[in-house]
Amino acid sequence: MARKKTDQKGDRLESIRDAHNAEKMARTTRMEDYLEVIYELIQHKGYATTVDISNYLNVSSPSVTKMLQRLSESGHVNYEKYRGITLTEAGVAVAKNMHDRHGVLAEFLMMIGVDEDTANRDAEGIEHHLHPETLKKLEEFVKLAKNQGLFR
Structure with missing residues (x-):
């Protein structure tokens, strides 16, 4: 019986490791939050601004700009400073x-x-x-x- 407990603990540890490694390789939770907020804003208002995103996620405008640049580089948003934010097909799918x-x-x-x-x-x-x-x-x-x- 004690052996089985050890195996379960080992399996649990491996599960934790695997989940964290998978998370690092995929989109981050934060990226998904941004995409979801942009999607919801567009659904409700027809557009999303950095100020709106900043307010809903309770982060600074420079943080929003930095993340939008990352999301643009990853192909999830179309973003040009002072021009607006739109989701790409990939961004819409994730959101x-x-x-x-x-x-x-x-x-x-x-x-x-x-x-x-x-x-x-x-x-x-x-x-x-x-x-x-x-x-x-x-x-x-x-x-x-x-x-x-x-x-x-």
């Missing part, structure tokens, strides 16, 4: 994916009794860290539970 992930997670959390504000706040943190297969299973569960009338 829409984050938007959809957030929706599934918030809906699940509300199904189990979490209030809407807390569900949205928690979903914002969780959405970046779930494996796509986990999210797919969670989405299937939400649909099944709704179809069976278990939750509203």
Whole structure:
């Protein structure tokens, strides 16, 4: 029995390492936050400005400019200083994916009794860290539970 515990701890440590290594290789959580905010601003206002992004993410304007330059270099946004910000096809895909992930997670959390504000706040943190297969299973569960009338 003690051997099994050691193996589980070792597996857990490997999982932590693998998750952190995968995160470093992929887009960062911060990049995804920027893309999601830009997407939401464009959906609601028709455009996004550095001032809007700065306000919603509670970061300085120079930080926004620096990230927009990174996102432009990575092919996620079209950004010219003082000209405006638009998402590229790749940027829209990432932002829409984050938007959809957030929706599934918030809906699940509300199904189990979490209030809407807390569900949205928690979903914002969780959405970046779930494996796509986990999210797919969670989405299937939400649909099944709704179809069976278990939750509203």
